[in-house]
Amino acid sequence: VLITQQSQEELLKVLRENAKVKATGDMEQVRTIVFTIATQPLLSLAHRYQLSVEETARHLAGYFRSLGVDYVLCTKVADDLALLECQQEFVERYRDNEELTMLSSSCPGWVCYAEKTHGTFILPYIATTRSPQQIMGVLVKQFLAEKLNIPGSRIYHVTVMPCYDKKLEASRMDFYSEVNESRDVDCVITSVEVEQMLTEDERALSEHEASDLDWPWSDQPPESMVWSHEATLSGGYAEHIFKFAAKELFSEDPPSELNFKQLRNRDFREISLQKDGKPVLKFAIANGFRNIQNLVQKLKRGKGANYHFVEVMACPSGCVNGGAQVRPTTGQHVSELTQQLEELYKKLPRSQPDNALTKQIYAEFLDGAQTEKSNDLLHTSYHAVEKLSTALNIKW
Ligand code: SF4
Numbered sequence: 515v516l517i518t519q520q521s522q523e524e525l526l527k528v529l530r531e532n533a534k535v536k537a538t539g540d541m542e543q544v545r546t547i548v549f550t551i552a553t554q555p556l557l558s559l560a561h562r563y564q565l566s567v568e569e570t571a572r573h574l575a576g577y578f579r580s581l582g583v584d585y586v587l588c589t590k591v592a593d594d595l596a597l598l599e600c601q602q603e604f605v606e607r608y609r610d611n612e613e614l615t616m617l618s619s620s621c622p623g624w625v626c627y628a629e630k631t632h633g634t635f636i637l638p639y640i641a642t643t644r645s646p647q648q649i650m651g652v653l654v655k656q657f658l659a660e661k662l663n664i665p666g667s668r669i670y671h672v673t674v675m676p677c678y679d680k681k682l683e684a685s686r687m688d689f690y691s692e693v694n695e696s697r698d699v700d701c702v703i704t705s706v707e708v709e710q711m712l713t714e715d716e717r718a719l720s721e722h723e724a725s726d727l728d729w730p731w732s733d734q735p736p737e738s739m740v741w742s743h744e745a746t747l748s749g750g751y752a753e754h755i756f757k758f759a760a761k762e763l764f765s766e767d768p769p770s771e772l773n774f775k776q777l778r779n780r781d782f783r784e785i786s787l788q789k790d791g792k793p794v795l796k797f798a799i800a801n802g803f804r805n806i807q808n809l810v811q812k813l814k815r816g817k818g819a820n821y822h823f824v825e826v827m828a829c830p831s832g833c834v835n836g837g838a839q840v841r842p843t844t845g846q847h848v849s850e851l852t853q854q855l856e857e858l859y860k861k862l863p864r865s866q867p868d869n870a871l872t873k874q875i876y877a878e879f880l881d882g883a884q885t886e887k888s889n890d891l892l893h894t895s896y897h898a899v900e901k902l903s904t905a906l907n908i909k910w
Pocket of ligand 1 (some may be wrong): 620621622623624676677678679680764826827828829832834836837
């Protein structure tokens with residue numbers, strides 16, 4: 515089911531069928547097709563087609579529109595909300611029980627592994643904040659639907675993401691809406707799938723007419739549709755939440771550039787805030803399964819509690835190096851490509867999550883911050899996957 519629902523073939527089929535329905539003039543049956551492009555695929559495709567990241571976004575928007583897509587969006591607003599919710603969740607959990615390490619939850623590769631391999635033990639550690647993809651799902655199927663005055667069930671929402679695990683995430687029943695009779699994200703396509711679609715189309719990306727990304731959220735579109743955002747690169751959550759918590763909990767202002775200490779490798783780094791000679795905040799970044807396994811073993815031995823927060827990502831170097839990003843050209847090493855993508859990213863204008871639009875969304879759509887509605891729509895829960903033998907009550 516996943517393979518058929520979450521493929522470019524399925525996407526093209528939906529687009530063809532929608533075009534046929536449009537041609538009949540039966541507008542009640544026509545679906546509004548919405549695309550959301552995450553920043554990491556933009557970096558990957560910019561590098562592949564040798565365009566700037568902004569030009570890549572504009573040519574992709576034009577290409578998708580030529581396929582019949584109605585709205586092409588970026589993930590900025592969902593990245594912002596995810597970061598705001600996660601920072602608040604951390605501070606609340608710390609005040610409640612500072613012994614309980616909080617592990618980030620935006621990487622489905624890590625979350626699925628944790629549910630399958632470490633069962634109920636690991637669940638209390640994982641942050642409940644939804645990933646930017648799933649927050650975007652809610653915004654599109656509910657907030658945008660309200661703005662367009664159409665039922666969410668008439669929207670077909672596609673995200674462009676850097677890995678296949680995002681397809682698994684979108685398929686979780688937690689993100690199925692009974693009201694809309696559909697998932698918040700109907701289909702996920704990856705950077706390599708977009709590359710394949712363009713190759714089959716036999717035209718380079720730059721040959722597709724450029725057009726602006728859509729900004730249906732407010733009357734004031736931002737100066738740039740593509741930003742560098744703390745939630746986007748590996749370590750961004752840890753960095754942002756560390757600064758926020760230092761200020762909120764200890765009235766400390768850490769420097770804007772945090773200096774994480776590398777431990778056993780580049781993908782395991784930590785930082786702490788000391789008060790009276792004691793580490794009152796100790797954060798880490800753990801990327802890649804080897805580092806994740808070490809971290810979980812520490813937690814199991816009761817030695818992980820000295821970390822208050824760990825940003826966990828399944829891919830070494832995080833999402834820029836996702837499994838479905840465009841692969842390096844012959845002779846190029848992955849680390850060289852990753853570095854080039856990070857360089858592209860650093861040149862983008864920078865933005866902060868606490869801004870007029872997020873305030874407006876909390877007020878207009880979520881009944882305010884930390885309300886029942888914001889908690890329902892921006893958070894989720896996890897499920898231990900029991901071993902098959904236990905689930906079927908089989909005794910070997
Ligand atoms: Fe996907 Fe890798 Fe990013 Fe996790 S770290 S969300 S698996 S690209």
